[in-house]
Amino acid sequence: MTQTPPTDLARRARTLLDLHTAPDILTLANVWDVVSAQVVAATGARALATASHSIASTFGYPDGENIPLELHLDMVRRIVQAVDLPVSMDFEAGYGNPGETTRRAIEIGVVGGNLEDQMRPLDEAVTAVEAVMAAGREAGIEFVLNARTDALVRADPEAPRSRVIDEAIRRGRAFLDAGAPVVFVPRLVARDEIQAVVEALGPRKLTVISVPGASLPARELQDLGVARVSTGPFTQRVALTALQDAAAALLAGGTLPEGTRPLN
Incomplete structure (x- = not known):
């Protein structure tokens, strides 16, 4: 029964969801704990997104669902409770059950992933995409799934680049057809x-990651759609x-x- x-x-x-479809690009500086969330929120951020890699590193785990889900969710819960902003959680590949992981994320206040x-x-x-979107509907919210394809991450280095991009597009279209509002490449x-x-x-269907020394500025990405x-x-x-420096x-x-500022 839907609650x-x-x-x-x-x-x-x-x-x-509206921030993803607005004319202005949504820029998210990913966070990993309460103080990083509070510091980013104080800059005027309109939403927050967690980084699974960073949360895992905080607790001494390598990336790739090695951090226990309970521990991961607990940190995200603390972040959600510390800010008055929409929070999107990076739950990697769904920890073996994307629908259930989404339901648990929604229970702690997460509204995207x-x-x-x-x-x-x-x-x-x-x-998997359909399971996530179904969990959002069951909860009665418009869950904002950022459906990620690893077409470029896992591409054969010898494969023609055009073929790799075509595969990203093929998968992205399939995820959009399955209900995801945006696709992450x-x-x-x-x-x-x-x-x-x-x-x-x-x-306003594509999301990308800003890579130091390689990515276009956010304003140019906005102009590209x-x-x-x-x-x-x-x-x-x-x-x-x-810190190291x-x-x-x-x-x-x-x-x-x-x-150095007293930000905590």
Whole structure:
């Protein structure tokens, strides 16, 4: 039996969906714990997304569903409760049961999520997308699934690039047909390839990740029709780079950086 969700949950879900279809690109600096969520929220962010890689690293686990789901969900719950923004959770490939994992995520206040296809047979990947969307409907919310295809991540280096892009498009179209509102194609950074995928999927249907030193600026991605750009584990790496650099300078006889702010 479908439960009527709290009004606030439905509102956050609708807000997150609207942010993906708005003319302005949705830019998400991924977070991994409460303080990172609070710091990003304070910049005027309109929504938050967690990074599974970063949360796993926080607890000493390698990426790839090695962190126990209970521990992962507990951290995401803490993030959701710490901010007054829609939160999307990266639940990787769904921990063996995408529908149930989505239901559990919704129970802690999550209103969107990333789901990896890991290049499974397309019918299996589509079934997983359908399970996630069904869980959202059962909860009575418009769950914002960012359906990820690993067509570029797992591509044969010797494969013609055009064939790799065509496969990303094929899978992306299938996920959209299955109800996902947007499709995530990591490692898609070249302007012409982004343009080709947007033309094939439609405007405000594509999400990409910002890669340091390789990606286009968010404003240019917006002009190309991209719906969303996120940062994955790179925001945590920015923080860790600053920490390591500061520690090295201190140990070399210096001081901590001038201008360090009391953000916690």
